[in-house]
Amino acid sequence: MKLKETFVFFVVKWANHEVTQSRHKVSQSFIYFAELEVENMIEPFNDEYFMKKAFAEALQAFEEGEIPVGAVVVSKGKIIARAHNLTETLNDVTAHAEMQAITAAANLLGGKYLNDCTLYVTLEPCVMCAGALAWAQIGKIVYGASDEKRGYQRLATKAPHPKTEIVGGILETECRELMLEFFKTKR
Ligand SMILES: [Zn+2]
Numbered sequence: 686m687k688l689k690e691t692f693v694f695f696v697v698k699w700a701n702h703e704v705t706q707s708r709h710k711v712s713q714s715f716i717y718f719a720e721l722e723v724e725n726m727i728e729p730f731n732d733e734y735f736m737k738k739a740f741a742e743a744l745q746a747f748e749e750g751e752i753p754v755g756a757v758v759v760s761k762g763k764i765i766a767r768a769h770n771l772t773e774t775l776n777d778v779t780a781h782a783e784m785q786a787i788t789a790a791a792n793l794l795g796g797k798y799l800n801d802c803t804l805y806v807t808l809e810p811c812v813m814c815a816g817a818l819a820w821a822q823i824g825k826i827v828y829g830a831s832d833e834k835r836g837y838q839r840l841a842t843k844a845p846h847p848k849t850e851i852v853g854g855i856l857e858t859e860c861r862e863l864m865l866e867f868f869k870t871k872r
Pocket of ligand 1: 781813
């Protein structure tokens, strides 16, 4: 048994033991927490896992002198597209990470709609990208840092597709600090 598995095993064993021994002395919330921990350890392919992959793309953008925003598209638990901001390289204001990711994912799937896909992006999408993601009918959007100036939430709350599930704030600190670091070097 690996170290991680051993730990999980003992957490479960201990939690069960406590419940049977002291008859609900251990609060249900703790048991829930323990189960949550176990779930996270067994299933590493969670939002944080894929956001780290998007973050790696953002780092790549940083190294290329691009505003560090990265994205990945996940379908059925697999990454089918990776992209980062290329506005400087391509001299194209529309070359945001999300736009690249939508095109790459649709090419790979051979269809324009991304209903079964989740897009992970390190920064809250702008109005253009939220609109493009709506056209693609993306199933879910997970973003890292909020964008108070250009984010769709401030400028166009209805831009995303009404059926798209949206989660924000995953690895928020890391994603935000990377942006701040980038603009510090530009000053
Ligand atoms: Zn955008």
